[in-house]
Amino acid sequence: MEVCVVGTGYVGLVTGTCLAYLGHSVVCVDVDERKIQMLRNGQSPIYEPGLDQLIVQGMQRGHLRFATELAESVKHSDVIFIAVGTPPLASGKADLSYVKAVAQSIGRALDCERRRVIVNKSTVPIGSGNWVEMLVKEGLQDNPAYQERVASVAGAQANSGTTTTSTTRKLPGVKPEDLFLVASNPEFLREGSAITDTFYPDRIVIGATDSFATERLRSLYEPIIEQTFTAPASAPRPAGFTAVPVVTTELASAEMIKYAANAFLATKISFANEIANICERVGADIKEVVRGFGLDSRIGPKFLNAGVGWGGSCFGKDVSALIDIAKEYGYEPQLLRSTVDVNKQQRHVAVHKLQETLKIIKGKTIGLLGLAFKPDTDDLRDAPALEIARQLLEMGARVKAYDPIANDACQRQHPELKLEYTSDAVSLADDCDAVVIVTEWEEFCYLDLQQVGEVMRTKILIDGRNILDPDAVTEAGFKYRGIGR
Numbered sequence: 001m002e003v004c005v006v007g008t009g010y011v012g013l014v015t016g017t018c019l020a021y022l023g024h025s026v027v028c029v030d031v032d033e034r035k036i037q038m039l040r041n042g043q044s045p046i047y048e049p050g051l052d053q054l055i056v057q058g059m060q061r062g063h064l065r066f067a068t069e070l071a072e073s074v075k076h077s078d079v080i081f082i083a084v085g086t087p088p089l090a091s092g093k094a095d096l097s098y099v100k101a102v103a104q105s106i107g108r109a110l111d112c113e114r115r116r117v118i119v120n121k122s123t124v125p126i127g128s129g130n131w132v133e134m135l136v137k138e139g140l141q142d143n144p145a146y147q148e149r150v151a152s153v154a155g156a157q158a159n160s161g162t163t164t165t166s167t168t169r170k171l172p173g174v175k176p177e178d179l180f181l182v183a184s185n186p187e188f189l190r191e192g193s194a195i196t197d198t199f200y201p202d203r204i205v206i207g208a209t210d211s212f213a214t215e216r217l218r219s220l221y222e223p224i225i226e227q228t229f230t231a232p233a234s235a236p237r238p239a240g241f242t243a244v245p246v247v248t249t250e251l252a253s254a255e256m257i258k259y260a261a262n263a264f265l266a267t268k269i270s271f272a273n274e275i276a277n278i279c280e281r282v283g284a285d286i287k288e289v290v291r292g293f294g295l296d297s298r299i300g301p302k303f304l305n306a307g308v309g310w311g312g313s314c315f316g317k318d319v320s321a322l323i324d325i326a327k328e329y330g331y332e333p334q335l336l337r338s339t340v341d342v343n344k345q346q347r348h349v350a351v352h353k354l355q356e357t358l359k360i361i362k363g364k365t366i367g368l369l370g371l372a373f374k375p376d377t378d379d380l381r382d383a384p385a386l387e388i389a390r391q392l393l394e395m396g397a398r399v400k401a402y403d404p405i406a407n408d409a410c411q412r413q414h415p416e417l418k419l420e421y422t423s424d425a426v427s428l429a430d431d432c433d434a435v436v437i438v439t440e441w442e443e444f445c446y447l448d449l450q451q452v453g454e455v456m457r458t459k460i461l462i463d464g465r466n467i468l469d470p471d472a473v474t475e476a477g478f479k480y481r482g483i484g485r
């Protein structure tokens with residue numbers, strides 16, 4: 001199938017690359033010329049394990065190409081994905097300006113020769129499917145190919161003697177729904193395991209009002225649904241993984257599924273953090289508590305890790321957008337508000353622990369292990385590390401940082417943060433009064449405590465992700481503080 005993916009960020013690039021791997025002919029479009037140039041050179045602009053290889057392979061096989069020109073790319077496509085960002089506005093609403101620009105451009109660019117399916121893959125507020133349809137129709141008004149077809153149909157009607165009463169003039173000669181249909185296909189991939197999540201998803205959700213759109217998307221994804229493709233070496237098929245459930249529904253429910261999923265996951269983490277804060281006060285250990293209640297099959301153990309709070313480009317913005325949607329409809333979403341509030345509070349926990357142990361922060365040197373919002377990504381959007389660093393700098397501390405992947409991104413994107421970047425955990429610890437684990441990168445689970453401790457001024461370790469064994473750290477001579485233990 002001919003596929004166009006508009007937006008080559010974490011979602012668009014992974015989706016396009018994986019679809020190309022399955023044999024579809026994919027063009028990925030972005031307005032960011034630097035990104036497109038890097039991609040044409042076979043380099044991924046984002047860090048995602050296994051992605052570079054698949055990009056190069058896709059290009060070599062002639063299945064994947066990159067462009068900055070939307071109009072030309074849309075022309076040949078059976079399916080057009082909108083995968084641009086929907087970042088939060090100050091009000092909490094999703095910023096839909098990128099989606100709007102793309103939808104109108106698509107309308108202006110369709111060659112009007114066959115029926116296309118335009119797919120919202122971006123996370124968008126409920127009702128956006130209908131709104132995108134309206135915008136594409138608006139774009140069609142400025143589309144010469146559309147005007148030509150309308151004129152030729154009108155001409156044919158006139159020649160055949162069809163009366164042109166005011167009623168018939170209102171009847172569209174060319175129905176937009178014969179030219180395009182809008183579907184919703186929300187994305188659930190996790191950064192850091194995006195390729196595995198794309199090839200082996202828990203489900204595929206398709207929201208559409210017309211079975212033509214549903215069937216086209218079903219056939220696009222068929223190799224994934226039926227698991228008939230040969231697994232790439234970088235993303236082996238999990239044992240026993242045989243087929244993917246497909247949820248077909250209408251647009252609004254598909255859009256809501258995405259918000260509900262993210263709101264639930266964020267709530268689960270905030271819940272674990274709330275319990276952790278109570279554990280700490282009553283002398284219980286959150287790790288033990290989660291092990292005990294997470295074994296309940298109605299609850300499950302995942303997404304219950306207490307720590308310095310959730311971050312990333314999705315949870316915060318999606319929960320805020322859902323709160324905003326509820327408000328718009330006169331509903332007060334108390335649970336969602338608490339999910340956000342608990343998380344805000346949790347961002348301060350690491351600094352409170354530093355104050356408890358060090359007393360004075362001013363003039364002290366603090367090392368942050370990890371900057372990215374989670375391991376295996378260089379994504380810093382809404383990363384707890386940024387807020388912790390900001391608080392410490394404001395309090396007069398000297399702040400050092402080490403992230404296995406995200407140092408460069410942080411330096412580039414946050415020049416306002418005067419951090420001292422280091423290239424490994426030991427040089428980070430050098431001269432530090434305390435070290436805080438902020439991101440649970442695997443290498444931090446195996447810190448050489450001996451070496452780290454030797455170079456520190458005082459051996460204080462705040463384990464903001466509960467990844468170390470408190471007894472082992474204490475035995476190595478550290479003052480250890482975890483979260484909720």
Ligand SMILES: NC(=O)c1ccc[n+]([C@@H]2O[C@H](COP(=O)([O-])OP(=O)(O)OC[C@H]3O[C@@H](n4cnc5c(N)ncnc54)[C@H](O)[C@@H]3O)[C@@H](O)[C@H]2O)c1
Pocket residue numbers: 006007008009010011012029030031032035070083084085086098101102121122123124187188189190191313314
């Ligand atoms: N990142 C995730 O883990 C994730 C997971 C699921 C869903 N989502 C959702 O998917 C959407 C995209 O997220 P992302 O993280 O990939 O965003 P991103 O910011 O990484 O990428 C968006 C891309 O769109 C491009 N763009 C903007 N306007 C454009 C235009 N007019 N034409 C072409 N390209 C344009 C930008 O240059 C950028 O490269 C968002 O709605 C997000 O909520 C993200």
